[in-house]
Amino acid sequence: MPLHNRIEGRVLKEKMRSAEEKRVTISFYKYHHIASPETFRDELYLNFDKLGVLGRIYVAAEGINAQISVPEQNKDIFRDHLYSIGFLNGVRLNIAVQDDGRSFFKLKILVRKKIVADGLDDSSFDVTDTGTHVNAAEFNRLADDPDTIIVDMRNHYESEVGHFKGAICPDVDTFREELQVVEDLMKTQKDKKLLMYCTGGIRCEKASAWMKHLGFENVFQLNGGIIKYAQEVKAEGIENKFIGKNFVFDERLGERITNDIIAVCHQCGKPCDDHTNCKNDGCHLLFIQCSECAAQYNGCCSVECKEIVMLPVDAQKELRKGINKGRQVFKKGRSEKIQFRPFNK
CATH class of the missing domain: 3.40.250.10 (Rhodanese-like domain)
Structure with missing residues (x-):
């Protein structure tokens, strides 16, 4: 069987949104020397795919870093399999605080130099x-x-x-x-x-x-x-010293810890802490947008991007040709297009 997904992302997202299956979002990590990250990655993909696991996992010689969702009915089977892997036996599983079961839409396991990019020797x-x-x-x-x-x-x-x-x-x-x-x-x-x-x-x-x-x-x-x-x-039942939302790196983009809203919409300045990605695939900026601005800008970060997403799909693709989709295109929360940027340099 193939060791990677072959179905278009848009199709998988729609399938995920319409699915009634209950899923649990879990994260875990472990620093451990893995002799052959490539072999470990392939074995992991085969076993996780059978259990219906979705998510993003990084494997490196230094260990594993995983954010996944598991069908609720397979949660115990998944845990037993994970704990059967020597160095992962008993690893702490962080269960999501606020979970709608729609955190991931495909399984992606990548071999990296490090499980977290830190620039350290x-x-x-x-x-x-x-x-x-x-x-x-x-x-x-x-x-x-x-x-x-x-x-x-x-x-x-x-x-x-x-x-x-x-x-x-x-x-x-x-x-x-x-x-x-x-x-x-x-x-x-x-x-x-x-x-x-x-x-x-x-x-x-x-x-x-x-x-x-x-x-x-x-x-x-x-x-x-x-x-x-x-x-x-x-x-x-002790004091909670955390205020606001906990940002997460999946489709949810955040889980509510307290009702405090400490951020503002990047387009109008109204109290808001809902992250979204600009609907223009040639931009895809991560920013904070309230429901009113989402309606006004059609889910985009600017009038410019709103006009682009109204074009035919082929015309949008033509405009994206040659665009560097690296860090600058996907730069998170920093753009001259948005007005309220508390952290902008």
Whole structure:
């Protein structure tokens, strides 16, 4: 059987939206040396495809990073299979906080150089010497300590819609940039407690080890990230210090943690925290758009893009020819086309 999807994305999205099957969105990661990432990837695809798993998974020599959805009826079978893989036995599975079962529409497993792009030379430091993992209650106690500096290890478009109270949220586009910002921030504050968090914990694994390598001794990281924290505070009935939405990298684009709306529509400035992608495939900008602007601009980021999506499909394709669809085209939340850009440089 083929080891990749061959059906057009638009068809799969429509199938996903109309499906009545209940699905569970799960994320997990594990740093572990994989001798043959390509072989591991192929075996994983075959087994996950049989179970109806959808999602995006990165495999590298350093481990695995996965965001997936699983049919609810196959959840236990999936977990048993995953735990039968030696180094993944008992790996923490982060279950989505807010889930409509429509997070992914196809299975995509890619072999990468790294499971998270960080720009670090892993041979130069001990990547296993990570910071102290803390649960929700311990995080809250540290957050209340005036000697603690809380740093959001995510990108600007993530922290824009939700973050912890009192956290420093660097205005960065990538994790690589984030690491340098945190290093510079802490240079004169090595006596402080550094408390880091991210979506599910994976970025903090590498970041905390790097900071310890640089000589910072009091390094802490939120175990399981925002996802696990939200579940723990609810289950334990303790204070929730996170406000707003948790941005997620799937079709949902966010899961509601609290009712606070701390962002604004990038087109009119109205309180809003709903991310969307511009409907012009030649733009596809990720930005925040309220329902009124969505109707006015036909789901686009500008009048220019709105006019383009009204053209025949063939004409749109002709306009897209030769466009570099790299980082600049898909740059998240940064464009001169949108008026309200709190984080724009």
